[in-house]
Amino acid sequence: MDACEGIWRRLVDERRLPREDWRLLIAHAGPDLKEEARSLASAITRKRFGNAVWYRGIVEFTNNCRNDCLYCGVRRSNGSVRRYRLTHGEIVAACAGGHAAGMRTFVLQGGEDPAVSDAWLTELLSELRTRFPDSAVTLSLGERSRKSYESLFMAGASRYLLRHETADPAHYARLHPPAQSFSRRMACLRDLREIGYQTGCGMMIGSPGQGAEQLACDMAFIQEFRPHMIGMGPFLPHHATPFAHERPGDGETTLFLLSLCRIVLPDVLLPATTALRTLLPDGCARGVLAGCNVVMPSMTPETERSEYLLYDGKPVSGGVKETLAKLDAELSRIGCGLVSGRGDHPATRQQEGGTACRTADAAWRR
Numbered sequence: 194m195d196a197c198e199g200i201w202r203r204l205v206d207e208r209r210l211p212r213e214d215w216r217l218l219i220a221h222a223g224p225d226l227k228e229e230a231r232s233l234a235s236a237i238t239r240k241r242f243g244n245a246v247w248y249r250g251i252v253e254f255t256n257n258c259r260n261d262c263l264y265c266g267v268r269r270s271n272g273s274v275r276r277y278r279l280t281h282g283e284i285v286a287a288c289a290g291g292h293a294a295g296m297r298t299f300v301l302q303g304g305e306d307p308a309v310s311d312a313w314l315t316e317l318l319s320e321l322r323t324r325f326p327d328s329a330v331t332l333s334l335g336e337r338s339r340k341s342y343e344s345l346f347m348a349g350a351s352r353y354l355l356r357h358e359t360a361d362p363a364h365y366a367r368l369h370p371p372a373q374s375f376s377r378r379m380a381c382l383r384d385l386r387e388i389g390y391q392t393g394c395g396m397m398i399g400s401p402g403q404g405a406e407q408l409a410c411d412m413a414f415i416q417e418f419r420p421h422m423i424g425m426g427p428f429l430p431h432h433a434t435p436f437a438h439e440r441p442g443d444g445e446t447t448l449f450l451l452s453l454c455r456i457v458l459p460d461v462l463l464p465a466t467t468a469l470r471t472l473l474p475d476g477c478a479r480g481v482l483a484g485c486n487v488v489m490p491s492m493t494p495e496t497e498r499s500e501y502l503l504y505d506g507k508p509v510s511g512g513v514k515e516t517l518a519k520l521d522a523e524l525s526r527i528g529c530g531l532v533s534g535r536g537d538h539p540a541t542r543q544q545e546g547g548t549a550c551r552t553a554d555a556a557w558r559r
């Protein structure tokens with residue numbers, strides 16, 4: 194604790210740090226400081242959100258992708274994947290199953306599939322809005338044009354998750370082929386934010402080439418960008434990628450970074466990711482104890498789930514109700530529980546829809 198005492202106090206007081214202090218803190222924090230961070234993050238989370246953990250359902254509706262991210266199991270170059278794209282009917286049916294189980298946010302996720310046009314998505318959003326008017330839709334479809342983001346927002350998507358993966362341009366180039374650009378990723382995030390989406394970024398912990406310096410870049414970026422959501426889990430290798438033999442990320446470091454995010458952004462929506470739950474048997478409970486307040490189980494039909502393997506070990510079986518029951522039992526052991534509801538970011542809830550949500554809702558009602 195001694196070496197970082199001053200930096201830690203500054204973080205507690207100011208909820209932000211210069212990048213070099215982030216580097217020192219991440220590189221040198223010992224078990225005592227990590228426990229103090231966890232305890233503070235947990236207290237902030239309970240104060241802001243009580244013992245409730247929101248649950249959202251993810252529909253991984255296409256594993257087609259034009260990109261070739263070096264860490265991803267469904268990258269374009271992996272010829273062993275059976276490619277699929279769900280129909281509107283199949284997506285709506287998956288959401289109906291989730292809705293019956295109490296889900297009020299649907300996360301539509303997929304690769305950057307050229308066949309998923311704005312018109313195709315707009316029609317789908319309209320159908321979801323009609324069928325489930327009490328529910329929010331989050332999109333997680335990678336990089337698109339600003340015009341596309343705008344039209345999807347006006348069609349009713351109010352949240353967008355786009356992981357930045359790393360805020361260090363040189364590290365970004367280590368994780369992606371030259372055709373994928375760091376500046377383009379950052380421009381997309383800025384566009385999403387400006388349009389009015391509740392915007393999520395995030396990164397893998399322990400990805401190849403990442404050390405305290407890169408994580409310090411991430412924390413400095415997060416404290417400036419102030420996302421509404423952060424999707425952060427450990428790096429887990431996939432056998433059919435260039436990173437097949439790299440070491441997985443570390444659970445303790447992931448939990449520490451989650452706590453730091455909660456301390457910097459007390460209201461942020463912070464999932465205990467599937468990757469964290471894959472790495473640690475009690476990852477959901479430990480994530481929540483470290484500051485998480487969301488879980489996002491899969492609603493993807495089981496017939497397709499095994500073809501959406503972003504990393505090895507990702508769970509491919511289990512119905513929605515069964516998965517929720519397991520998560521709830523794990524959470525009840527730490528005095529928490531799943532709660533149904535849209536679970537908007539508090540800043541947008543306080544304004545009862547805020548400008549962004551009002552605009553989207555008005556567009557939907559037309």
Ligand code: SF4
Pocket residue numbers: 258259260261262265266267268269303304305335
């Ligand atoms: S991480 Fe996303 S964009 Fe990259 S290859 Fe995988 S699905 Fe495509």
